[in-house]
Amino acid sequence: MGRLPCCEKAHTNKGAWTKEEDDRLIHYIRVHGEGSWRSLPKAAGLLRCGKSCRLRWMNYLRPDLKRGNFSEDEDQLIIKLHSLLGNKWSLIAGRLPGRTDNEIKNYWNTHIKRKLVSEGIDPQTHRPLNETSDKNGTAKHKPTAPTDLDFRNAPTVPKTVSVTAPPLGFAKSESIEAGNCTSSGMTTDEEEQQHELNLELSIGISSAGSVESKRKVDSNSDYRWLVGEATVVVAKPTAVCLCWQLGFQRSEICRNCEHKNGLFRYSRGLSS
DNA sequence: AATCCTCGCAACCGCAGGCGC
DNA sequence: TGCGCCTGCGGTTGCGAGGAT
Numbered sequence: 001m002g003r004l005p006c007c008e009k010a011h012t013n014k015g016a017w018t019k020e021e022d023d024r025l026i027h028y029i030r031v032h033g034e035g036s037w038r039s040l041p042k043a044a045g046l047l048r049c050g051k052s053c054r055l056r057w058m059n060y061l062r063p064d065l066k067r068g069n070f071s072e073d074e075d076q077l078i079i080k081l082h083s084l085l086g087n088k089w090s091l092i093a094g095r096l097p098g099r100t101d102n103e104i105k106n107y108w109n110t111h112i113k114r115k116l117v118s119e120g121i122d123p124q125t126h127r128p129l130n131e132t133s134d135k136n137g138t139a140k141h142k143p144t145a146p147t148d149l150d151f152r153n154a155p156t157v158p159k160t161v162s163v164t165a166p167p168l169g170f171a172k173s174e175s176i177e178a179g180n181c182t183s184s185g186m187t188t189d190e191e192e193q194q195h196e197l198n199l200e201l202s203i204g205i206s207s208a209g210s211v212e213s214k215r216k217v218d219s220n221s222d223y224r225w226l227v228g229e230a231t232v233v234v235a236k237p238t239a240v241c242l243c244w245q246l247g248f249q250r251s252e253i254c255r256n257c258e259h260k261n262g263l264f265r266y267s268r269g270l271s272s
Numbered sequence: 273a274a275t276c277c278t279c280g281c282a283a284c285c286g287c288a289g290g291c292g293c
Numbered sequence: 294t295g296c297g298c299c300t301g302c303g304g305t306t307g308c309g310a311g312g313a314t
Contacts, residue, residue, distance in 0.1 A: 014283080014284075015282095015283075015284095015307090015308085016282075016283080016308085016309095017282090017283090035300090036299090037299075037300070038298080038299060038300085049284090050299085050300090051284085051285090051300085051301090052283075052284075054300075054301080055282085055283065055284080056282090056283080058301090059282075059283085060282075060283095087303065087304090088302090088303090089302075089303065090301075090302060090303085101301095101302075101303080102281090102282080102283085102303095103281085105303075105304085106280070106281055106282085107280095107281095109280090110279070110280055110281080111280095
């Protein structure tokens with residue numbers, strides 16, 4: 001038995017949304033709230049697939065979206081997050097208030113990738129292009145920094161790696177317990193740079209015999225990812241807010257920012 | 273002025289995980 | 294415990310706008 005289609009395609013519109021459809025969707029969600037996407041189109045009088053409605057709302061109509069160009073700070077944040085998380089756009093978006101995963105994904109593919117290549121950096125490995133492989137194709141991996149742990153291309157996975165950091169206060173507290181991966185060799189400047197980004201991340205080996213899902217999102221705990229044999233844990237940011245970038249105090253929790261998924265959304269206007 | 277080409281973004285699609293029954 | 298539904302994610306596609314020829 002196959003999967004049921006998400007909607008009856010014969011009677012649904014596709015393609016660009018009209019102003020009227022947008023208005024209907026906005027009005028319906030204002031009255032009834034988000035959710036129940038499957039039944040929403042019918043209830044709202046829209047000839048659209050529920051998934052399409054959700055996408056339109058999430059990526060375009062949500063009032064807390066920050067439209068407009070990405071700032072240089074956002075660029076750098078995206079690059080750093082991508083170096084750590086890879087193409088986990090939703091996780092990256094969760095750390096960029098007002099930005100959507102789709103928007104960041106598009107921005108990455110159209111701007112940042114090109115920018116990194118022009119700077120001689122491999123956008124996938126975040127290492128210099130001429131360092132990614134030698135004539136024999138063997139990786140010349142030189143451990144760089146604790147927050148630059150890209151196990152996808154690492155020759156070996158450290159037996160024990162944990163990277164912890166305090167809530168976003170940008171304090172210089174960090175612990176590294178590593179077999180192969182250590183912070184040794186970093187200059188003070190490099191260490192300073194690494195401390196610029198506090199992600200509340202921890203990385204540990206998945207316990208033998210335990211079955212770890214590829215992606216585990218639990219609203220009551222951390223976000224876990226299997227990267228090779230290692231588990232990357234992104235702590236649920238209950239006390240983290242990136243609003244400092246927009247002028248709020250560091251470490252201050254903006255109550256409007258916390259999204260129901262535990263990550264952050266941006267609810268206040270820039271000028272407020 | 274017309275056509276072609278490129279780029280950027282919105283939207284689509286398939287899949288996987290969570291959750292309720 | 295297994296099954297089916299719902300939701301969310303990430304890769305891909307299609308189209309419109311703007312620039313080049």
